[in-house]
Amino acid sequence: MKTRDLVLISLFSAIIIALGLLPPIPLGFIPVPITAQSLGVMLAGVVLGAKRGTLAVLLTILIAAIGLPVLSGGRGGLSIFYTPTTGYLIGWIAAAFTTGYLSERLVNRNQSAFAQGLGFFLASVAGSVVVLYAFGITYLGIAAGIGVTKAFIGSMAFIPGDVLKAVLAALAGRAVMAGYPLLPLRV
Numbered sequence: 001m002k003t004r005d006l007v008l009i010s011l012f013s014a015i016i017i018a019l020g021l022l023p024p025i026p027l028g029f030i031p032v033p034i035t036a037q038s039l040g041v042m043l044a045g046v047v048l049g050a051k052r053g054t055l056a057v058l059l060t061i062l063i064a065a066i067g068l069p070v071l072s073g074g075r076g077g078l079s080i081f082y083t084p085t086t087g088y089l090i091g092w093i094a095a096a097f098t099t100g101y102l103s104e105r106l107v108n109r110n111q112s113a114f115a116q117g118l119g120f121f122l123a124s125v126a127g128s129v130v131v132l133y134a135f136g137i138t139y140l141g142i143a144a145g146i147g148v149t150k151a152f153i154g155s156m157a158f159i160p161g162d163v164l165k166a167v168l169a170a171l172a173g174r175a176v177m178a179g180y181p182l183l184p185l186r187v
Helices: 003-019 037-065 078-082 086-106 113-143 148-179
Strands: none
Touching (some): 037 113, 086 113
């Protein structure tokens, strides 16, 4: 792995961590708060691609697991793996990979700006909404003892915000592709 790759992976891990500094917004009816860190997961996949985006997320989870309070709400330590929201945290890995993989396949430099933005948006929704929710809802339903159906219904409150995050990730991905030609291909 090149030094540039290590720097980009570290940078996007730092972006995910920085987005965790924004205070979470609890909903009350489901034990999962609204956070900005999932935007960082989307950005890592869109900008870095599957391999480096996934490594950025893994680095963030490793930093949290060793005890640094880098997750939303100042959480860190091994206890993060023993909460009803653990499925979302583990889902970040698959979400970054899927978002990056689809971005690599759906978007290229020869497309129009609209097509690139749409490709990044679709990749973000598929990876960081559909895949992330599949992990998070399943684990939440089992761990919290509320059942998958109730967890699914409660999680629908997050859809508008996550679609907005996907739009922001698509705009950022398009801007990086247009404005930073020195960034190597995302593969």
